[in-house]
Amino acid sequence: MPATLRIVKSVVVANPPMGLHLRPATAFAKLVRGLKCNVTLSHGEKRADGRSAFDLLGLLAPPGTELLLEIEGEDAERAVEPLCEILTGEGELSDTPGPLS
């Protein structure tokens, strides 16, 4: 049995045109909240708790931003791939709620 697993990885945000906006941030946070691990994303000095979309949004990461992903805990290994996928997503056709919102 390995002790707590810790993975550190650099990820470049995609999700054009806005980058780490509402949808990726909330999806990311939601995923983290379902996992047994602590996740931190940081951008230079700024660090965000992976469980909070608000915190993640505070990073203000447009496409092309290089973020440092740190995962620590039981689920670390299986968390890496889906979390990275969210950050490097293809973006959306339209990120605007439209007139009915």
Next chain:
Amino acid sequence: MEIRRGIAVSPGVAIGPALVLDTEGILIPIRSVSTQEVDGEVRRLRAALAEASHLAQEKQRTLSAKLGKEIADIFAAHAGLYEDPILVRDAEALIRANNYSAEYAVSRAVRAIMKRLDAAGSSPLATRLQADFVDLEKQLLILLQGASGQPLSAITEPIIVLAHDLTPSETAILDPKTVHALATESGGATSHTAIMAGALEIPAVVGVGRFLSDISGGDTVIVDGYQGLLILDPDAETLQRYMELRFRDQTTSGLHQVFQKNIPAETKDGVRLHLFGNIEFPGEARHCLDRGADGVGLYRTEFLYVNKSVDPTEEEHFQAYQTVLKELGPDRPVVIRTLDLGGDKFVGMTGLTHHEKNPFLGLRSVRLCLKNQPMFKTQLRAILRASVYGDLRIMFPMVSTAMELRQCKSILREVQEDLEEARIPFKSDIPIGTMIEVPSAAIMADVLARQVDFFSIGTNDLVQYTLAADRNNETVADLYNAADPSILRLLQTVIRAANTAEIDVTICGEMSGEPMYMQLLLGLGVRQFSATPRKIPELKRIVRQLCLADAERVAHEALQLETAREVTSYLREQLRRILPDAPD
């Protein structure tokens, strides 16, 4: 404490809880609750968050079928935000630590997050997120308050309204008893908010720039309508200072207006002066009477054009004028100034003016009226019809040549003939005056004086045109100064011409509301002043301390000086001699 600078558009000081208004209704959280209620507030908070999340998920489901998954997913994202552990933690902590209401805590927590985004500078992402967070806050507040919050007309406690901008329908229902001041992010000196605040006589600052994300409903704010300041979260010392300023304001304007109302504006040596009010809206006629004004010295009529896409009808003009005349009664003159559109006033609102490179030197005011005679005649007909209801006088603005004045008078005669033909009653001996606000008119005052019954000197434009300086352009604003010796000389020329021709001369620009200039103007020969109604009690107080002989000496001395600075310091010193407590 944070001090934000904007444009002062209506004087006075107000201190009170903020009511933050947005375009879709108002959000007016109560700030704090008692300690016993804290647990209840936390429960309300949690319930609102759960409900908001639930509603967002519902929306996602129903919209998914209609608009596709892409768009509906936005609501899934919103639902996620309402469950956000940091939002929940921060808002709960605010309630428990400070006895904040759930509304106030939500507002503070969301705005704290927004402020963090703000600090990072502007980017498309930040702008988008700001909008999302504003929406999120709004959803939560609506759930917490039920329905859509309180309507503006239901406010009973004194508050200060803060908004990005106010719509005419919002300003229309503001009650000065509860709304003690206004501050807006946008707007300029001639914006709707500015005009309404002036008419309601509540302090207002506009054009402050972004501040709404830094404030929550219920926060104590100060609006300084003298200096154009909005002070957020004032410190104890500032609060104290402003409370005293407000007390002084309130008691000088409050008591004086009541007790001085019925005593005449007479100098110590028995010279009777006339103090008139400048008004914009018919409702302000009452303000003049409340202050014991001798009449309305300047009734601006452009308000009829505010927010109109078509010209006002003759009937609309007539109703407004008739209201004012009836209010003032037969013994108090009402000087109606014909339309002074253009320049900075309501440009683009009427479609009357096309783009001009230099609108202040362009087709404005009486020039526009002479080019658009149907519009001009409509107003003149209404004025003439209203003349039977009181002591009405007509005044033409921005006249720059004797020729223009002749044209105005001949158009007026045509309208009179039309009315005679139609057997519509009007007074045939209405006094006709011209404003003197263009240097050419001031220089030719002796000629103009032979054509009219009175002059009214509009010092704001006279100063701007004489010194060729726009006071709203901060790089040259210091040149704009009514104390400039050139202005004093022009005033002397105009007043002499009027006195020689034995016609009345009134000062109606801002200069006449300035205590410092009273002695000078009296000494130069002015006997009539027209100022914003709320200045009248203060002006009367000063008048009653003046002596004509002293005033003439002051005028003589001031005319010898060479710079605006010398004139200002001399006049201040002279004012302090008669009023030791005069402010600088």
Next chain:
Amino acid sequence: MRLSSFIVREAILPALVATTRDAAITEIIQSLKNAGQFSDADVSDITAAVLRREQLGSTGIGHGVAIPHSRHRDVPNLVGTIAISQQGLAFDSIDGEPVHVLFLLISPDQQPGPHLRALDAVVQKTKDEQLVSKLKASRSVEEIWTLLS
């Protein structure tokens, strides 16, 4: 705000003994203390604060009325009272006239709102010229109280 909600009836003084501004303020604050509004320990502090406020600018608002006031950290609630000086006090008023009617207000440090509203209420009341002359002519607590409520 109604005057009766903060004017302490028991502290009303229909005939001030004091003949100077400072003595009058001291006398009124003492009267509020006797009515149980302040503790002994606070009296000198509060008096000093009100007098300091007068130094900044007279609260004599003209026509025989003055509204001396201050805020104080140890006062739990907004309180005030009214006193009449039959002979009139030199108060350095805005119109130079002696003061006959004094409204004194003390409010907690933390709440600008009630303080401002109480001042508004007093100023509003004093705009009634007839009421002011009736107050000047009052000789009893009963008379004054009736005029205020």
